[in-house]
Amino acid sequence: MTVPRDFQEPPRSRPDLVIGREDLFTSAREQLGRGGSVLLHGPAGIGKSTVLRALAADYAGAARTVLRCSATESESHLPFLALADLFGLVLDEVSGALPAAQRTALESALTGRGESTLQRDGLALRLAVLSALRALAAKGPVLVVADDLQWLDAASAELLGFAARRLGDTPVQMLCAVRTEGQEYDRHLRASPPDTLAVRLGPLSRTQVSALLDHRGYTPLSRSTIRDIHRTSGGNPLFALELGRALAESPTRPRPGEPLPVPTSLRALVLSRLEMLSDEARRTLLVASAGARPTLALLHAAGREHAEAETAQAAALGLLATEGEGPAVRFAHPLISAALYAEAPARERRAVHAALSTAASDPIERARHLALATTGTDPEVAARLAEAAALARDRGAPSVAASLGLLAARHTPADSTPGPDERRLQAAEDAITAGEADLARDIARDVLTRATVPAERVRAWMVVIEAAGQALGDVDAVFPQVLADAGDDPRLLALVHYQLAWRGLVVEGDFAEARQEAAHAAELAARGKDRRTELMALSFQASTETLMGHPDAPATVKRALKEPQDPYVACHHNGAGSARFRWLIMSDQLPEARATITALLREVRRRGMVESEVHFLRFLAETELRSGHCGRALDLARESLRLARDSGIGEGASAMLTSLAEASAGDVDRALALAREAADHAEVDGDQMYLSRALAALGYAQLVAGDPAATVRSLRRVRELEQGLGITDPARGRWHGDLAEALVRVGEPGEAQDVIDTARVHALRLGRESVLAVLDRAEALVRAARGEHEAALVRLTSVQDRLGRLGYGLEEARAAFALARLRTRTVGLVRTGGTPLPGPASYDEAARLFRRCRALPWLRQVDAAAAAGPAAVEPVSVAPPVALDALEGLASMERQVASLVMEGATNREIAARLFISVKTVEATLTRVYRKLGIRSRVDIVRLAAGRRTT
Ligand SMILES: Nc1ncnc2c1ncn2[C@@H]1O[C@H](COP(=O)(O)OP(=O)(O)OP(=O)(O)O)[C@@H](O)[C@H]1O
Numbered sequence: 040m041t042v043p044r045d046f047q048e049p050p051r052s053r054p055d056l057v058i059g060r061e062d063l064f065t066s067a068r069e070q071l072g073r074g075g076s077v078l079l080h081g082p083a084g085i086g087k088s089t090v091l092r093a094l095a096a097d098y099a100g101a102a103r104t105v106l107r108c109s110a111t112e113s114e115s116h117l118p119f120l121a122l123a124d125l126f127g128l129v130l131d132e133v134s135g136a137l138p139a140a141q142r143t144a145l146e147s148a149l150t151g152r153g154e155s156t157l158q159r160d161g162l163a164l165r166l167a168v169l170s171a172l173r174a175l176a177a178k179g180p181v182l183v184v185a186d187d188l189q190w191l192d193a194a195s196a197e198l199l200g201f202a203a204r205r206l207g208d209t210p211v212q213m214l215c216a217v218r219t220e221g222q223e224y225d226r227h228l229r230a231s232p233p234d235t236l237a238v239r240l241g242p243l244s245r246t247q248v249s250a251l252l253d254h255r256g257y258t259p260l261s262r263s264t265i266r267d268i269h270r271t272s273g274g275n276p277l278f279a280l281e282l283g284r285a286l287a288e289s290p291t292r293p294r295p296g297e298p299l300p301v302p303t304s305l306r307a308l309v310l311s312r313l314e315m316l317s318d319e320a321r322r323t324l325l326v327a328s329a330g331a332r333p334t335l336a337l338l339h340a341a342g343r344e345h346a347e348a349e350t351a352q353a354a355a356l357g358l359l360a361t362e363g364e365g366p367a368v369r370f371a372h373p374l375i376s377a378a379l380y381a382e383a384p385a386r387e388r389r390a391v392h393a394a395l396s397t398a399a400s401d402p403i404e405r406a407r408h409l410a411l412a413t414t415g416t417d418p419e420v421a422a423r424l425a426e427a428a429a430l431a432r433d434r435g436a437p438s439v440a441a442s443l444g445l446l447a448a449r450h451t452p453a454d455s456t457p458g459p460d461e462r463r464l465q466a467a468e469d470a471i472t473a474g475e476a477d478l479a480r481d482i483a484r485d486v487l488t489r490a491t492v493p494a495e496r497v498r499a500w501m502v503v504i505e506a507a508g509q510a511l512g513d514v515d516a517v518f519p520q521v522l523a524d525a526g527d528d529p530r531l532l533a534l535v536h537y538q539l540a541w542r543g544l545v546v547e548g549d550f551a552e553a554r555q556e557a558a559h560a561a562e563l564a565a566r567g568k569d570r571r572t573e574l575m576a577l578s579f580q581a582s583t584e585t586l587m588g589h590p591d592a593p594a595t596v597k598r599a600l601k602e603p604q605d606p607y608v609a610c611h612h613n614g615a616g617s618a619r620f621r622w623l624i625m626s627d628q629l630p631e632a633r634a635t636i637t638a639l640l641r642e643v644r645r646r647g648m649v650e651s652e653v654h655f656l657r658f659l660a661e662t663e664l665r666s667g668h669c670g671r672a673l674d675l676a677r678e679s680l681r682l683a684r685d686s687g688i689g690e691g692a693s694a695m696l697t698s699l700a701e702a703s704a705g706d707v708d709r710a711l712a713l714a715r716e717a718a719d720h721a722e723v724d725g726d727q728m729y730l731s732r733a734l735a736a737l738g739y740a741q742l743v744a745g746d747p748a749a750t751v752r753s754l755r756r757v758r759e760l761e762q763g764l765g766i767t768d769p770a771r772g773r774w775h776g777d778l779a780e781a782l783v784r785v786g787e788p789g790e791a792q793d794v795i796d797t798a799r800v801h802a803l804r805l806g807r808e809s810v811l812a813v814l815d816r817a818e819a820l821v822r823a824a825r826g827e828h829e830a831a832l833v834r835l836t837s838v839q840d841r842l843g844r845l846g847y848g849l850e851e852a853r854a855a856f857a858l859a860r861l862r863t864r865t866v867g868l869v870r871t872g873g874t875p876l877p878g879p880a881s882y883d884e885a886a887r888l889f890r891r892c893r894a895l896p897w898l899r900q901v902d903a904a905a906a907a908g909p910a911a912v913e914p915v916s917v918a919p920p921v922a923l924d925a926l927e928g929l930a931s932m933e934r935q936v937a938s939l940v941m942e943g944a945t946n947r948e949i950a951a952r953l954f955i956s957v958k959t960v961e962a963t964l965t966r967v968y969r970k971l972g973i974r975s976r977v978d979i980v981r982l983a984a985g986r987r988t989t
């Protein structure tokens with residue numbers, strides 16, 4: 040009797056005959072046909088790989104590039120193996136299209152080469168995968184075929200998922216299979232493109248099982264036998280084939296009604312076949328099952344001298360696949376490898392791992408085998424594992440580094456240096472880098488139950504604090520404990536106070552406290568000779584001082600920039616260079632700010648520090664926008680937004696800035712949409728600070744769109760938000776001039792003047808020159824609205840000049856525009872003395888300045904105004920003044936609220952009319968009562984009525 044070779048894949052020439060699965064093929068083909076992706080899932084042996092192969096063969100022709108990978112259990116711990124499968128062959132083709140830092144990151148992940156001394160932030164590698172896929176897709180459709188996703192190494196899975204979620208319309212499709220028992224394919228779905236169809240493979244029908252057995256040569260079988268096989272296998276094709284084989288091999292046929300002469304568990308079925316192997320051959324297969332990517336050469340190196348003959352024997356038994364080029368030794372089915380390994384005695388497994396710990400070529404793989412070959416502690420093994428962890432860290436696989444570090448700790452003797460807990464802490468820090476905050480916290484908490492050395496305890500607490508991320512409020516209780524642990528060691532105390540500085544800013548929003556803590560941390564670090572912490576703390580202090588308008592800011596910036604420097608800190612977005620930039624731009628030194636940020640951007644790009652790159656691109660865009668280089672600002676802003684979306688960092692901030700740039704130089708509708716998006720982001724995150732920035736951008740876009748009423752609505756909200764947050768510095772949001780201008784246009788010059796007066800007090804206090812100039816421009820509009828044309832013209836001329844000297848090109852152009860409008864309107868008006876007002880009524884100067892800025896939306900406004908002539912300049916419609924003396928002492932908003940009360944409006948109606956919240960109406964009314972010395976709204980009405988009759 041010939042041994043049927045069911046486990047073997049059919050030779051290439053004969054296409055896989057797939058039985059049944061018609062519906063599945065129809066829907067999968069449809070999905071692939073319209074550009075979507077497919078995820079097949081189901082239990083072991085149900086036929087996923089079979090269907091995957093058939094679909095891939097079908098569909099590969101439609102793709103320009105097909106990238107393949109297929110993982111196995113024994114290699115799932117090796118970082119980037121799947122990635123190397125996918126990109127190894129196309130690396131040369133794509134690497135030219137990648138920015139240098141990404142190329143280095145990808146090369147070092149795939150090959151272990153590449154620059155390793157730079158401290159990359161891990162994002163460079165993710166972006167490299169994304170860019171590589173985009174580069175391939177630019178030449179034609181890409182199909183990624185991946186089998187056994189459940190064994191994909193974590194690092195590759197993360198990268199693929201990261202890219203898949205961001206590919207958008209890029210023509211990259213994925214065709215994947217994953218083994219699942221229940222519905223837990225969701226996890227893998229998250230790693231697939233958004234448009235993925237998940238299909239579960241169900242059992243085959245009895246007719247299909249019969250056809251399958253027939254096709255594999257198990258004939259003739261009686262109907263009742265087929266029924267038994269179908270029932271016993273549960274319609275699982277792999278089980279059915281194994282049962283068919285067992286039956287064919289058994290010397291006697293069961294009589295009708297007699298149960299099948301086989302155990303029902305597949306593992307037992309597989310084992311019975313393994314029994315036919317010689318002991319030596321089984322041992323050779325065990326080495327193959329324990330090693331990643333086994334080859335004959337690896338088996339030889341692991342001491343299996345007769346590997347050729349033994350694998351041939353196994354192939355004849357259908358345990359190994361015979362087909363396939365290259366030196367790889369492959370099992371006919373993963374279950375065979377699993378069963379073989381599971382059945383081997385522990386001692387034998389250890390021996391196999393020991394052999395592989397020298398035979399394997401990858402150092403990480405060797406270290407892991409060493410760990411699996413070792414029981415108990417062993418300093419040498421621990422050191423090798425720690426080295427492998429460092430290597431993984433360097434290649435950009437911090438999660439692998441963390442798990443190797445934990446293995447190292449387990450094998451580290453208690454009394455050695457570094458000790459086991461020190462290694463655990465390193466692993467915890469790797470876990471933080473990998474974004475596995477829960478794991479990091481668990482490790483640190485565990486260490487804290489034992490550790491007695493203060494330095495170790497503080498290090499563990501730092502992990503706990505960092506694992507909290509922005510939610511620093513959640514770890515409030517930690518600070519007293521960690522302070523106690525730090526004792527009077529200045530190095531340790533410096534670390535704690537640096538975190539307390541962040542807490543002051545993020546949790547309390549208290550600049551003074553944040554500044555004080557940072558200063559304290561810097562001083563402690565200096566005493567403890569911890570230069571890096573000192574520099575971080577000084578930079579933090581400098582940034583805080585800049586934001587609070589503290590006079591020490593420039594001096595602190597200088598101190599943070601003193602040598603010796605730490606190159607990483609120097610160009611980090613929370614480092615000294617960044618602090619200097621903040622100070623320069625807040626003090627209107629635009630050329631210096633540009634030079635600083637340009638140099639920083641170059642450096643972080645070289646180093647692959649993507650997070651810093653996102654921020655710096657935005658900073659540079661902001662600098663250019665202020666300088667009136669609006670076209671360049673728009674390019675930079677769009678680039679920053681693209682990078683922010685790709686990396687998932689700072690999207691809201693980049694959208695906000697891009698909105699400003701679009702409104703100034705691009706598409707106003709896009710500006711409106713981006714500002715709304717940024718506002719939504721902030722609202723979802725509960726981030727009031729950014730909500731106010733986003734609404735400020737929205738207000739500006741609405742102003743450019745010619746909708747001052749909408750601007751007033753948005754910016755009034757900004758004013759409320761900032762009041763709530765206690766933000767007084769008008770240079771933070773720079774919206775005050777826009778609100779005042781919009782208020783004038785909707786006929787509220789009184790409120791406009793209030794806005795200007797309030798902002799001016801703070802701008803004067805903080806020395807915000809450019810803000811003062813913009814406020815003066817707005818004030819000129821208020822004056823003009825009140826009929827003081829001459830004063831307005833004089834003021835506008837000087838403001839335009841001041842803004843020009845400060846280098847604020849766009850603001851300068853806006854002043855020129857305001858001037859031209861005013862002149863157009865005042866043509867024919869005469870001075871008090873009888874001479875006509877000066878200046879040609881021309882828009883030429885404004886047009887020239889806007890053109891120089893590439894401020895196209897503004898330029899269009901100028902053209903429209905020029906074409907329309909004086910008639911179109913909106914008349915100044917001052918709201919009818921509330922002529923009641925009773926209300927005279929009130930501020931503009933208070934007066935408006937009071938007069939609406941007199942008309943009988945409810946608070947809700949007032950809120951709606953004035954575009955403010957009901958809360959603000961209530962608060963305003965309280966102030967009105969106090970100022971007028973009354974107690975209720977009835978009194979207001981009475982008061983007004985009484986005065987009116989007298
Ligand atoms: N529809 C089918 N038609 C013909 N043969 C099939 C079919 N489905 C599965 N088989 C056969 O059953 C066996 C198991 O199938 P396959 O390897 O595709 O399962 P799998 O779902 O990928 O399992 P695993 O989860 O272990 O990877 C193979 O020998 C395959 O040829």
Ligand SMILES: [Mg+2]
Pocket residue numbers: 087088089186187
């Ligand atoms: Mg499979």
